[in-house]
Amino acid sequence: MLLSAEKVAKHFGSFRAVAGADLAVEEGEIVGLIGPNGAGKSTFFNCIAGDVAPTSGRVVFDGIDVTGAPAEAHARLGIGRTFQMPATFDDMTILDNVMVGAFLRHPRRGEARDRALEVVEMTGLKEQAGLRAGNLGTPGRKRLEIARVLAAGPRLMLLDEALAGLTPGEIQRAIELLRAIHALGITLVIVEHIMEVILSLTRRVLVFNQGHVIASGKPQDVVNDPAVIEAYLGRGHGGARR
Amino acid sequence: MILLQVVVGGLLLGALYALFSSGLTLIWGMMNFINFAHGEFVMLGMYAALLAAAWIGGGPVVFGLTAALGLFFLGVVVYFALIREVMRGPMLAQILSTFGLALLLRYAAFWVFSPNFVTLPHPALAGTISLAGILLSIPQLVAGLAAAVLTIGMHLALTRTAVGSQLLAVAEDRNAAMLMGIRPDRMQALAWGLAAASAGIAGALMAISFPFSPAVGETFALTAFVVVTLGGFGSVPGAMLAGLIVGLIQALSAYWFGPIYKDVVVYGLFVALLWLRPQGLLGTA
Amino acid sequence: MTRWGWLPLAAALLAYPWAVAGSDSAAFLQDMGALVLLAAISAAAWNILGGYAGQISVGHAMFFGAGAYMPLLVYQHWQMPPLLGVPLGIAVSLVVALVVGFPTFRLSGHYFSMATIAVAELVRIVVGNWDFLGAAIGLQGPARARGWYDLIFRSAVPYYYIFLGVLALLLLVAWQVQRSRLGYYLRAVRAGERAARSLGVPVRRYKLYALMLSAGFTSLAGALYALKTGFVDPDSGLGILVSVQMIIIAALGGAGTLLGPLLGAMILVPLQTATNTWLGGSGSGLTYIVYGGVIMLIARFEPGGLLELWHRQVTARLARPGEVRHAA
Numbered sequence A: 001m002l003l004s005a006e007k008v009a010k011h012f013g014s015f016r017a018v019a020g021a022d023l024a025v026e027e028g029e030i031v032g033l034i035g036p037n038g039a040g041k042s043t044f045f046n047c048i049a050g051d052v053a054p055t056s057g058r059v060v061f062d063g064i065d066v067t068g069a070p071a072e073a074h075a076r077l078g079i080g081r082t083f084q085m086p087a088t089f090d091d092m093t094i095l096d097n098v099m100v101g102a103f104l105r106h107p108r109r110g111e112a113r114d115r116a117l118e119v120v121e122m123t124g125l126k127e128q129a130g131l132r133a134g135n136l137g138t139p140g141r142k143r144l145e146i147a148r149v150l151a152a153g154p155r156l157m158l159l160d161e162a163l164a165g166l167t168p169g170e171i172q173r174a175i176e177l178l179r180a181i182h183a184l185g186i187t188l189v190i191v192e193h194i195m196e197v198i199l200s201l202t203r204r205v206l207v208f209n210q211g212h213v214i215a216s217g218k219p220q221d222v223v224n225d226p227a228v229i230e231a232y233l234g235r236g237h238g239g240a241r242r
Numbered sequence B: 001m002i003l004l005q006v007v008v009g010g011l012l013l014g015a016l017y018a019l020f021s022s023g024l025t026l027i028w029g030m031m032n033f034i035n036f037a038h039g040e041f042v043m044l045g046m047y048a049a050l051l052a053a054a055w056i057g058g059g060p061v062v063f064g065l066t067a068a069l070g071l072f073f074l075g076v077v078v079y080f081a082l083i084r085e086v087m088r089g090p091m092l093a094q095i096l097s098t099f100g101l102a103l104l105l106r107y108a109a110f111w112v113f114s115p116n117f118v119t120l121p122h123p124a125l126a127g128t129i130s131l132a133g134i135l136l137s138i139p140q141l142v143a144g145l146a147a148a149v150l151t152i153g154m155h156l157a158l159t160r161t162a163v164g165s166q167l168l169a170v171a172e173d174r175n176a177a178m179l180m181g182i183r184p185d186r187m188q189a190l191a192w193g194l195a196a197a198s199a200g201i202a203g204a205l206m207a208i209s210f211p212f213s214p215a216v217g218e219t220f221a222l223t224a225f226v227v228v229t230l231g232g233f234g235s236v237p238g239a240m241l242a243g244l245i246v247g248l249i250q251a252l253s254a255y256w257f258g259p260i261y262k263d264v265v266v267y268g269l270f271v272a273l274l275w276l277r278p279q280g281l282l283g284t285a
Numbered sequence C: 001m002t003r004w005g006w007l008p009l010a011a012a013l014l015a016y017p018w019a020v021a022g023s024d025s026a027a028f029l030q031d032m033g034a035l036v037l038l039a040a041i042s043a044a045a046w047n048i049l050g051g052y053a054g055q056i057s058v059g060h061a062m063f064f065g066a067g068a069y070m071p072l073l074v075y076q077h078w079q080m081p082p083l084l085g086v087p088l089g090i091a092v093s094l095v096v097a098l099v100v101g102f103p104t105f106r107l108s109g110h111y112f113s114m115a116t117i118a119v120a121e122l123v124r125i126v127v128g129n130w131d132f133l134g135a136a137i138g139l140q141g142p143a144r145a146r147g148w149y150d151l152i153f154r155s156a157v158p159y160y161y162i163f164l165g166v167l168a169l170l171l172l173v174a175w176q177v178q179r180s181r182l183g184y185y186l187r188a189v190r191a192g193e194r195a196a197r198s199l200g201v202p203v204r205r206y207k208l209y210a211l212m213l214s215a216g217f218t219s220l221a222g223a224l225y226a227l228k229t230g231f232v233d234p235d236s237g238l239g240i241l242v243s244v245q246m247i248i249i250a251a252l253g254g255a256g257t258l259l260g261p262l263l264g265a266m267i268l269v270p271l272q273t274a275t276n277t278w279l280g281g282s283g284s285g286l287t288y289i290v291y292g293g294v295i296m297l298i299a300r301f302e303p304g305g306l307l308e309l310w311h312r313q314v315t316a317r318l319a320r321p322g323e324v325r326h327a328a
Helices: A041-048 A071-077 A094-102 A108-124 A138-151 A167-182 A196-200 A226-233 B002-031 B038-055 B060-087 B091-113 B138-160 B162-172 B175-179 B184-207 B216-231 B236-257 B261-276 C006-019 C026-052 C061-078 C082-104 C108-127 C156-180 C181-191 C191-198 C204-229 C234-238 C240-253 C259-277 C288-299 C304-317
Strands: A003-012 A015-025 A030-034 A056-061 A079-082 A156-159 A187-189 A204-209 A212-217 B128-131 B134-137
Touching: A003 A041, A003 C288, A015 A030, A015 A056, A015 A079, A015 A212, A030 A041, A030 A196, A030 C191, A041 A156, A041 A187, A056 C234, A071 C191, A071 C204, A079 B128, A079 C259, A094 A108, A094 A138, A094 A226, A094 C181, A108 A138, A108 C181, A138 A156, A138 A167, A138 B002, A138 C204, A156 C061, A167 A187, A167 A196, A167 C240, A187 B134, A204 C061, A226 B128, B002 B038, B002 B134, B002 B138, B002 B162, B002 B184, B002 B216, B002 B236, B038 B060, B038 B091, B038 B134, B038 B184, B038 C259, B060 B091, B060 B138, B060 B184, B060 C288, B091 B216, B091 C006, B091 C240, B091 C288, B128 B138, B134 B138, B138 B184, B138 B236, B162 B184, B175 B184, B175 C006, B184 C181, B216 B236, B216 B261, B236 B261, B261 C108, C006 C156, C026 C156, C026 C181, C026 C259, C061 C082, C061 C108, C061 C204, C061 C240, C082 C108, C082 C204, C108 C234, C156 C181, C156 C204, C181 C191, C181 C204, C191 C204, C204 C234, C234 C240, C240 C288, C240 C304, C259 C288, C259 C304
Parallel strands: A030 A187, A030 A204, A079 A156, A156 A187
Antiparallel strands: A003 A015, A003 A056, A204 A212, B128 B134
């Protein structure tokens, strides 16, 4: 087991953003996380990535309990993540952005630069490598975030809506990029709204609603689950459960 | 008996601190923005009272209204001319902007009014009153009570009126407020106007009992930082309580250790607070 | 800047005292040259923390003051050469930096700025009332040189070259920082702490590194000031305007750039001398009205400083076609 999150909960005051969610990921998997807006997916991600400490529950990565450890410790152990709102370093160049990631495993500048150049090449950002990140549009920033994380040498990547806002052509290229990353042996957990992405990449999907995992299984089965349809379309469509 | 007098004097001054600090904390709560020129707003309120005393005459009410109107206008202008743009910029720009404004206002006041200490001519209020054996200066009593009433009034206006709740809605969640049809820009301009006006009135009220010079702004800015930190960033009730505490501590340390220590103790308290409880007394981490 | 672009600049700085030696006001111009370099050192030291790491200290005067007081203190009380006080000043600065930085770096940027102002004011008031440190009157260095080690010269030229040497060292350090992991991490911290953390940057530790480095060099600048003027008091060593000058010079030239502080000093120090001369002394405060105005204008219109403005002009000319290319 590469990652296991057990009964993770995160409360903000009386609001339960995540109310006891479990997730177990085997090395080499691609797991999808879907659910309506505000279902708690991003907060759950933030708990796993160490961005916020969970109110209760346990997160174990590769046999090490990382619950409540700072985000930088997660990164060092090999958990990489992208942000729903791209958080690129806008006044640095694209290459420099990627080098910040590369420095994690390559403290010397020359090696970090070589690693960053490889990653920039692989992610298709080579042309723009000298431009400031602030010049990129949203799709470019999302790609840059993936590149930056990749350069940091993760074993597990958490991608938070990394493909949202892309045109169909761009989505195809992004799917290819994620496949290539997976082929390097990196485990992926992706939050995504675009079903096309989920169906073509993942074998296993978890559905979030109101802070709970309400369904899990093969993507084709899950999308036909009445509880899932209800969560997405609201009460009255999928029967009167809960 | 003297101790009691010191305590009451400290609380009266603390009410004034609470008044101008609540303006600073309001802006912090709404915009995550510290106005480094806030102390200069207080200082300008004092000079507004001076000008009002020279040109219009009248008493504290006239002075306070002049300062409030003048500084409300200044606050709104500063928001539209400077802050609105700077907010979108880097942290350096945010801090530099009001810092530059502070310097400009302070030394412009130096230039216009000279660096010397002044007092208001023809004291509108004077004398002392004996209450239950404590001697109190009437101007200080009036200023302190007025400040307390205004601070509580501000808190009530924020929590009980429609405009106030719109202000707080912007502070809570800018995007949600926009969806509700509130225009954050107007609300933020209003907040800057209110914050500057609260500083201005506090300045005018202090001017009736204390001598002042253009340099006093720096001390008030620092006092406001301490109060806001102590009370928890963004909390008006917190600022009220913390203002009283800071005024009390100042008065007691001046009484026990000598006047030069009143600021030392307060700044020392601030440093201690940084280590022990950076989220403030009432704040949460 | 190209690879060897700094050579003409270095040559010009080396030649400056000699080039103005023939002028009627040679002594004045040489002295101003030394002041420009000193201001550049302070601003470049501030820049490591405020520019690269984006943590805006408004209390760097406390480090400058520690550097300025210690050399004169060891002379005043024990008649030791002021030079011996320099490492002492640096040590004090580093301790103060730890005390201030450790708690405040947990919180947001504005908080750090407020804390630095408050601590610097606290230090100024305490020193201003402490007889051992000269209280309000301040401290004096030796009136006449007892030997070379007192570093007292009649001309400004030896100071000029000492300052130039220190500035060169500092810029070399800053250049190394810029190119190394430390520099990349600091800029990442400035751009976004949360994202930096997610890439494995121990944010608080790196901010502390930047603060220590910055405080150490600021303290050195204070020591140089004390050695040259042989005098320090609470206002000249610890006043808030000392901090303000560092910030405005760095921001004017370009905060977070290697040569921005030097450029800012080359513009602002002569400007300050000019306004003091034309507008009748520094007492009227007109200089600071100009300062305040300049700071506001930079913040409002060009937070990147003059070098950024120049950089944009150049890149706009070079990369006009397809400037806003969108990557997929």
